[in-house]
Amino acid sequence: NAEPVSIFSEGWLQRVYKEKAVKEVRSRFPPEPNGFLHIGHAKAIAVNFGFARHHKGVCYLRYDDTNPEKEEEKYFTSILDIVKWLGFEPWKITYSSDNFDKLYELAEELIKKDGAYVCHCSREEVNMQRGGPDNRGARYACEHRSRPVEESLSEFRAMRDGKYKAGEAYLRMKQSLTDPKEGNPQMWDLPAYRVIEKNHHHRTGEKWRVYPTYDFTHCICDALEGITHSMCTTEFQQSRISYDWLLEQLDMKVPKSEEKGPMQREFGRLNVGGTILSKRRILMLVEGTTVEKKNADGTTETKTIPPAVRGWDDPRLFTLVALRRRGIPAKALLNFVEELGVTDALTEIQPYRLESSIRKHLERTVPRQMLVLDPIKVVIEDFAAEDDQEITVPYDPKGAIPGERKVKLGKEVYIDRADFREEDSAEYFRLAPNKAVGLYNVAFPIRATSFSKDANGNITEIKAVKAEGEKPKTYIQWVDVATAISVTARQYNSLFKTESPNTLDWKTGGWADDLNPESEIIFEHAVIEKGLSDLIDTHSLNPSGASDDLVRFQALRTAYFCVDVESAKDKIVLNQIVSLREDKAK
Ligand code: ATP
Ligand code: MG
Numbered sequence: 001n002a003e004p005v006s007i008f009s010e011g012w013l014q015r016v017y018k019e020k021a022v023k024e025v026r027s028r029f030p031p032e033p034n035g036f037l038h039i040g041h042a043k044a045i046a047v048n049f050g051f052a053r054h055h056k057g058v059c060y061l062r063y064d065d066t067n068p069e070k071e072e073e074k075y076f077t078s079i080l081d082i083v084k085w086l087g088f089e090p091w092k093i094t095y096s097s098d099n100f101d102k103l104y105e106l107a108e109e110l111i112k113k114d115g116a117y118v119c120h121c122s123r124e125e126v127n128m129q130r131g132g133p134d135n136r137g138a139r140y141a142c143e144h145r146s147r148p149v150e151e152s153l154s155e156f157r158a159m160r161d162g163k164y165k166a167g168e169a170y171l172r173m174k175q176s177l178t179d180p181k182e183g184n185p186q187m188w189d190l191p192a193y194r195v196i197e198k199n200h201h202h203r204t205g206e207k208w209r210v211y212p213t214y215d216f217t218h219c220i221c222d223a224l225e226g227i228t229h230s231m232c233t234t235e236f237q238q239s240r241i242s243y244d245w246l247l248e249q250l251d252m253k254v255p256k257s258e259e260k261g262p263m264q265r266e267f268g269r270l271n272v273g274g275t276i277l278s279k280r281r282i283l284m285l286v287e288g289t290t291v292e293k294k295n296a297d298g299t300t301e302t303k304t305i306p307p308a309v310r311g312w313d314d315p316r317l318f319t320l321v322a323l324r325r326r327g328i329p330a331k332a333l334l335n336f337v338e339e340l341g342v343t344d345a346l347t348e349i350q351p352y353r354l355e356s357s358i359r360k361h362l363e364r365t366v367p368r369q370m371l372v373l374d375p376i377k378v379v380i381e382d383f384a385a386e387d388d389q390e391i392t393v394p395y396d397p398k399g400a401i402p403g404e405r406k407v408k409l410g411k412e413v414y415i416d417r418a419d420f421r422e423e424d425s426a427e428y429f430r431l432a433p434n435k436a437v438g439l440y441n442v443a444f445p446i447r448a449t450s451f452s453k454d455a456n457g458n459i460t461e462i463k464a465v466k467a468e469g470e471k472p473k474t475y476i477q478w479v480d481v482a483t484a485i486s487v488t489a490r491q492y493n494s495l496f497k498t499e500s501p502n503t504l505d506w507k508t509g510g511w512a513d514d515l516n517p518e519s520e521i522i523f524e525h526a527v528i529e530k531g532l533s534d535l536i537d538t539h540s541l542n543p544s545g546a547s548d549d550l551v552r553f554q555a556l557r558t559a560y561f562c563v564d565v566e567s568a569k570d571k572i573v574l575n576q577i578v579s580l581r582e583d584k585a586k
């Protein structure tokens with residue numbers, strides 16, 4: 001039974017396993033609960049949870065909650081939700097803060113081993129000690145580095161007990177700051193603990209005034225949880241040396257060996273171009289922002305920029321809640337991440353690559369429907385009583401998706417405004433006066449005979465007749481007027497006009513001038529065949545939690561859509577997932 005080849009059974013991930021081929025693999029996904037996850041995190045989730053699953057091990061979801069200033073409950077809930085949506089179940093859910101007592105003890109232990117000292121230097125002074133602004137100058141120790149262990153210990157306790165304000169004292173690891181041969185800034189006496197005064201922590205309340213840094217916390221939490229393979233992104237490559245150093249100081253790892261303790265390895269991030277992933281910037285899009293503008297005459301002006309999207313889950317964003325809401329199936333997203341592969345190189349993609357992968361997935365998995373975005377009524381004047389019928393149509397003409405639906409045909413049908421022209425021409429193949437067009441699945445084509453307009457010149461109704469026996473050049477989608485379901489359909493385009501929105505002016509609000517006015521196009525009066533209600537009845541409208549059962553379909557000649565989660569039975573909203581074909585402009 002050869003196992004199917006997967007990203008875990010070859011390449012980078014296989015090598016990582018072989019470097020520490022243990023029986024009981026333990027990994028972890030350690031998000032900071034200070035924002036919503038984005039598409040890049042889907043890779044980190046797939047790597048960490050997938051690795052454990054592949055090796056029949058376990059994976060923790062660990063909230064890295066060491067910064068009480070930035071964390072909010074809604075992020076915790078959403079992160080777990082998304083992990084489950086992607087099809088993974090954490091073996092245990094833990095919090096870095098679970099270990100605050102232990103971390104504090106270990107900090108004291110480190111001090112006692114002369115591996116850390118309390119320092120009172122300013123940020124500027126520390127930067128000078130670390131070689132100045134370009135980190136190239138001579139490095140030197142401050143007076144605190146050589147203070148007696150006992151003194152550091154009592155000062156550290158004083159930090160804990162409230163003697164110092166933020167910035168007045170912090171605990172520094174005694175690494176290799178003064179070794180001129182040590183070229184890695186991660187070894188230049190990094191901070192281990194700092195005072196945070198605004199200190200209501202969501203789990204430990206007011207208990208602590210000192211909080212451990214990432215560099216102090218992460219490796220120790222990995223070790224305490226018995227993590228075997230600690231995989232993170234390559235910006236932590238430089239940190240591997242301090243990760244190992246600290247664990248070795250605390251006898252949690254053996255130098256130059258993977259016998260004991262966790263092993264950190266780094267893979268390349270997944271970045272998406274043409275969009276914004278930074279939490280801070282997305283927040284501006286979600287909440288809008290107020291900026292101060294300096295005029296030439298020295299006066300300042302305040303400019304208020306309104307929100308550019310409806311929320312963190314607005315389908316134009318690339319947060320995972322947004323991609324979910326837009327209707328991208330979790331499975332398709334995971335397949336995409338696997339297709340890209342995992343190495344230590346950065347993967348930078350443009351949105352169209354994701355879209356083409358999603359399209360391939362949907363093509364094979366969702367039923368077809370007839371949707372008319374901008375309807376005009378067509379009255380088939382010679383439609384006889386016996387023409388009234390219910391046509392049985394398969395969900396997929398190619399048969400890849402099982403099932404069929406009943407499509408009603410009556411005397412009046414809607415077609416899309418874009419499929420009619422007042423004046424015919426030779427190279428035009430859809431409906432026009434005296435020209436016939438085919439209606440999908442209907443035995444006879446129709447030929448337009450006349451049309452009427454309202455006071456603004458908009459066509460309100462077309463009269464047509466059956467064009468039996470004629471061979472139309474083209475078939476179009478249509479919806480029976482009597483049984484049509486009214487829906488609102490939203491189509492999405494990129495949020496910005498530029499392809500590199502990260503280069504916009506994010507300081508003084510210049511980004512707002514580059515917003516694409518057509519990033520969302522809403523069709524308030526769209527209609528869809530009555531079969532949609534059968535699709536909805538067999539699904540649940542609410543995809544929260546683990547389920548991924550949004551109603552998705554291919555609207556013929558239009559796009560792939562899903563039923564938005566905030567729809568009600570009598571007020572259905574559709575979100576475009578992706579277009580049918582790649583946009584030619586790209
Ligand atoms: P960002 O700065 O983009 O918001 P982050 O690194 O602050 O991301 P964390 O919550 O710390 O976010 O991330 C949790 C895990 O996800 C980390 O191990 C991190 O390396 C990984 N991760 C974050 N961004 C990406 C990305 N673009 N591609 C792959 N993995 C990522
Ligand atoms: Mg982080």
Ligand code: MG
Pocket residue numbers: none
């Ligand atoms: Mg971050």
